[in-house]
Amino acid sequence: MTKPVFDRVALIGLGLIASSMFWAIKRGGLAGEVTGYARSQATRDTARDIGLCDRVCDTVADAVEGADLVVLCVPVGAMGSVAAEMAASLKSGAIISDVGSVKRAVIDAVQPHLPEDVHFVPAHPLAGTEHSGPESGFAELYDNRWCIIVPADKDTSPEAVAKLRALWEGMGANVDQMDADHHDLVLAVTSHAPHLIAYTMVGVADDLRRVTDSEVIKYSAAGFRDFTRIAASDPTMWRDVFLNNKDATLEILGRFTEELFALQRAIRTGDGDHLFDYFTHTRAIRRGIIEAGQDTEAPDFGRGAPKS
Amino acid sequence: MTKPVFDRVALIGLGLIASSMFWAIKRGGLAGEVTGYARSQATRDTARDIGLCDRVCDTVADAVEGADLVVLCVPVGAMGSVAAEMAASLKSGAIISDVGSVKRAVIDAVQPHLPEDVHFVPAHPLAGTEHSGPESGFAELYDNRWCIIVPADKDTSPEAVAKLRALWEGMGANVDQMDADHHDLVLAVTSHAPHLIAYTMVGVADDLRRVTDSEVIKYSAAGFRDFTRIAASDPTMWRDVFLNNKDATLEILGRFTEELFALQRAIRTGDGDHLFDYFTHTRAIRRGIIEAGQDTEAPDFGRGAPKS
Incomplete structure (x- = not known):
């Protein structure tokens, strides 16, 4: 068992991408604890039933509290409001990332809400299937697929980028970096x-x-x-x-x-x-x-x- | 072993569709003998090397001689000239079919060349892969796929249609019938x-x-x-x-x-x-x-x- 990349990871939104991340993180021993949150009660119930996440929380604030990495796995149009909702509960020094298929609009929607003492490192794993929901994930989804990291601006901490890269590589992905446009x-x-x-x-x-x-x-x-x-x-x-x-x-x-x-x-x-x-x-x-x-x-x- | 549907079948053109037909015919014991012809010497050589067809002929006339069923498996644009080339060698009472993806144009191109004493029953198996050539065929290609039979005109012999249907069903396909347009x-x-x-x-x-x-x-x-x-x-x-x-x-x-x-x-x-x-x-x-x-x-x- 390798040393975990993060002590605590929070997954916000529990569909195909987040559930595959959870199983890949477990497979690789990449995090000490993984918390999860989904807006719908039904999704949270399903997650608890199938053992998706070490701890499923009923509020986004509970899920992100104390997390070293928070990954937004909600539809692109919901990123801004989720960021606003969680902002006050983020741990100082935490890395905030996402998995959205669009990067410029996500950066514009999320960045204004984040406190100054966190690192925002957007990313996009190029993997998926036509299935959706918490039960559709599997540990192998990212094996030999590409994940593109798109630092939000020139001042992004290289250490934060390196940690996020290590997580994605640990989940089986190849990692590239490019600008949002x-x-x-x-x-x-x-x-x-x-x-x-x-x-x-x-x-x-x-x-x-x-x-x-x-x-x-x-x-x-x-x-x-x-x-x-x-x-x-x-x-x-x-x-x-x-x-x-x-x-x-x-x-x-x-x-x-x-x-x-x-x-x-x-x-x-x-x-x-x-x-x-x-x-x-x-x-x-x-x-x-x-x-x-x-x-x-x-x-x-x-x-x-x-x-x- | 069931009784063969045809004593002798000739496959004209030896690509993915014809080679899959050959292996499916062998699997089902559907013909006494299968002859084959391809315009290119290289294709004929490959066919002989891999045992594709019981007998590979160097002319289309040799391939169709004595055949009860002749199936044109060449590109749609070549159907007319192949029909003209083989017309004089066809056995009286033979069934002539094809596998073209277009039916009205094939009927218009082929029918004028055929002698009066043969039955023309066009067909189109809806199966294929992105691979082509004599080595790309396999016996299972038609299993549970559809083959559409498109009788050339209202006078088409029901017995000829029934025999062609039996062959396609023997190769694993479901058979439908509709008009060319x-x-x-x-x-x-x-x-x-x-x-x-x-x-x-x-x-x-x-x-x-x-x-x-x-x-x-x-x-x-x-x-x-x-x-x-x-x-x-x-x-x-x-x-x-x-x-x-x-x-x-x-x-x-x-x-x-x-x-x-x-x-x-x-x-x-x-x-x-x-x-x-x-x-x-x-x-x-x-x-x-x-x-x-x-x-x-x-x-x-x-x-x-x-x-x-």
Whole structure:
């Protein structure tokens, strides 16, 4: 057993990300005690039932009291109000972090509420599944995934960054560091735009009059079903992501529609060479992702044929 | 061992679909002999090396001679010329089928070349992976997947349809029947539009100046990587699909961009309720797909964390 990175960690919000953090922290022996808080009584009850957190608290103040690290794991739109609620109870010298998918808006919402004697070190683990809630977490979620640390400003204590990095590495993640605006643009490409596009495609399929939902479902293995996984992600979380990363998401969607129109024109005019070249080109990125250990090379994501 | 459905089956074109058919036919004892033909010498050599087909022929005429069933497994754009090439060698009374992802254009391209004394019964198995070529096939590809039979006209012999159905059911598939235009619209929704959208998103990510390919690859687990699987599909096949299902694909893409613009406007104007409602709505289709046995319910397609 290695020495814990923190004596006491408080997880605020107990969904997929926080519950996976808890199990990964336990697996690695990374904290002396982990407290947890969730706004809903039902979530707190579930957490107590399944042993999620060493101690589940009924108020955010109780959860953060004495904690060396507090991690906000609530939807991006709720970060500011939770920060205000807990501010007076924070221990002097504590590190405050979060796991939000957007960083500029979270920094702007949280920082004004924090006392001067704590260290604010935002972060974003790039991991998740389409499932949500306290029961969806598992210790392996962060293994070989990336966590991006986004120091709130130039004065952020290097020691605080190093401790947070050690925690994420202990949970299995690789750690990178970048500034908030670049983070928000990179994530608009690798996450936010793809999610909106997937939601849109699934919405269109559901809404067509000439093709029934039952046909869409039966014949989904021809490609469509791949879109439905990320379009099943948590609606509150994703509403907040789009509202809080407007500019970068709209910029990428603008580039996407421009490109889509060019391909539609190639289809309409019968420009097969353009289509063929485009489709050849896009294979290389998947090879890169597989070589980087970020996806399986097994055909069809290794799903195999479900048994009837 | 059940009685074979056909004495001799000829597979023309030896990629993922044909090679999976061969292994599924062998598994089920569904044919006395399976011959194969591929235009490229390299593909024929590979097929002989791996035991793909009971007999690999150097001409399409040799492959189809005496066959009770001939299945065209070439890209949609090559169907017409292959049909012309083999027409004179077909056995009287033979059933001719195909596996093309588009049906109206294939019927129009193939039917004029066929002699009057054969039965043309087009079909489309809704199964595949992102891999291609003779070595990518496996016997289980069609298990619990759907195959849509699209009789070329009202006079199609019911006996010929029944035999083709028995073959596909023997290979593990469920069989449906519909007309060519409806097939092409349904597939535009469940397959063709999703593929074009995935190709576009991957192309945009690859082409951005402000985000590097290495960043896209490292941070792909946040959603983007799901798009790269279908954007790694065979470029020739997909070029032909789009060129041969223009109208339905463009119709669905038109609906898609309309819907995408509405969601972009909701982001721009901060209409969180619209976004939340939309994202809630799309979860139901995924539940339907899982209940229908067309996808796994394991989080993240069950990929788990790749080991570094």
